[in-house]
Amino acid sequence: MPAHKKSAPPVVARSVLGRRIAGAAREVAAHLRGEIDLPERQIVIPDAVDVAGLRAQLGLSQAAFARAFGLDLSAVQAWEQQRRRPDRTARILLAVIAREPAAVLRALAA
Numbered sequence: 322m323p324a325h326k327k328s329a330p331p332v333v334a335r336s337v338l339g340r341r342i343a344g345a346a347r348e349v350a351a352h353l354r355g356e357i358d359l360p361e362r363q364i365v366i367p368d369a370v371d372v373a374g375l376r377a378q379l380g381l382s383q384a385a386f387a388r389a390f391g392l393d394l395s396a397v398q399a400w401e402q403q404r405r406r407p408d409r410t411a412r413i414l415l416a417v418i419a420r421e422p423a424a425v426l427r428a429l430a431a
Contacts, residue, residue, distance in 0.1 A: 370415040392411075
């Protein structure tokens with residue numbers, strides 16, 4: 322019977338993304354073994370947002386603000402008149418708009 326030669330495993334070229342994913346997996350494994358600490362981030366969702374102040378800071382009318390950021394005009398009006406409170410998701414979006422309005426506009430651009 323002929324002897325079978327074991328062949329070496331194929332060499333696989335990894336993409337940049339593949340190398341980053343593999344590196345991240347090694348980092349997670351090291352963290353789980355207690356070898357390293359990974360940074361933690363605390364997300365703070367504002368309890369209240371001054372929608373009128375934010376809109377004024379951006380120099381937009383209620384209609385232009387709603388249109389620019391994909392918000393319902395009647396919701397913007399209700400928030401400003403304090404007839405309604407923005408829900409959690411809206412408060413997060415408003416916090417991002419307050420911090421990085423240009424980034425939100427770029428993200429929402431068609």
